[in-house]
Amino acid sequence: MRIAHISDLHVTATAEPAGLTRPDAVARARALIADIAAFRPSIDLVVITGDTVNDARAEEYAVLADVLAGFRAPFLLTPGNHDDRAGLRAIAPDRPYADPSLLHHAWRGDHARVLALDTLSPGEIGGRLGAGQLAWLADELARPFDGHTLVAMHHPPCRPGLGRIDGAILIEGGEALRGLLDALPRPATVLCGHMHRPFTAFFGRSLVSAATSTAFQFALSLDDPDAPPPDAEPYHYVIHLLDADGGHVMHRRHPVL
Ligand SMILES: [Fe+2]
Known part of the structure; x- marks a missing residue:
């Protein structure tokens, strides 16, 4: 099966400048969705990590609903620090949410499962995984499943080494998450x-694959204590090829936005 992973669309309701977000963020999000929809063989699932x-x-969620209407594949949403849970839930009201106030839920395909986590901590840039959600995840992971395990969450669970913004990763629950994933018979993949900025990293036995943003991308700096300014590196997203026999290949695609 084929899973496309995208993140940080930062859809706006107007073309006015909104912080670092590009004024053409909506147009770029639409172009990205069109690229995924046109890809062949078709994408089976789109994961959007917040x-x-x-x-x-x-008003922004109304625009987002219109943007996502271009999807032909099912999509899975996790909340980011710029999101509102009620707004996201209204976009995807039929998902099997495990808690009335949070958005974590599970998606299962023939040989892959995606466990979507809710790391939003209102008022904070960093993310948190509380005990209740970790208990839910432990129950889900304990269910018999012969296939790939992917975890989708907005905040990276490990430091990417990107200066000041490193402090805004998952700040609660990361150690417990790593313990749960490391106990699986097969390594998991964490999408965030x-x-x-795009990066890949090891997190215990799991592989972390972080998607960049269509709205703005930070320049790569490994020694600047402040977040480096946005730059003009070309955008890409990753298509995960997941085989029934355990194969997992990640391909980069550079759409014209
Ligand atoms: Fe973002």
Whole structure:
């Protein structure tokens, strides 16, 4: 099966400047969705790891709903620090949410399962995984499943080494998460966003694959104590090829935005 992973669309309701977010963020999000929809063989699932809108406003979620209407594949959403849970839930009301106030839920395909986590901590840039959600995850992981395990969450669970923004990763629950994933018979994959830069990393036995953003991307700096300014590196997203026999290949695609 084929899973496309994107993140941090930061959809706005107007073309006015909104912080670092580009004024053409909506147009770029639409172009990205069109590229995924046109890809062949078709994409089976699109995972969007948070910051779907820029300012958690109802008008922005109305634009997001219109943007996502271009999807032909099912999509899975996790909340980011720029999101509002009620707004996201209204976009995807039929998901099997495990808690009335949070958005974590499970998606299962023939040989892959995606466990979507809710790391949003209102008022904070960093993310948190509380005991209740970790207990839910432990129960889900304990269910018999012969296939790939992917965890989708906005905040990276490990430091990418990107200066000041390193402090804004998952700040609660990461150690417990690593313990749960390391106990699985097969290594898991963690899909995340938030840093507005692509990277891959090991997190215990798991592989972390972080998506960049269509709205703005930080320059790469490994020694600047402040977040480096946005730059003009070309955007890409990753298509995960997941085989029934355990094969997992990640391909980069550079759409014209
Ligand atoms: Fe973001």
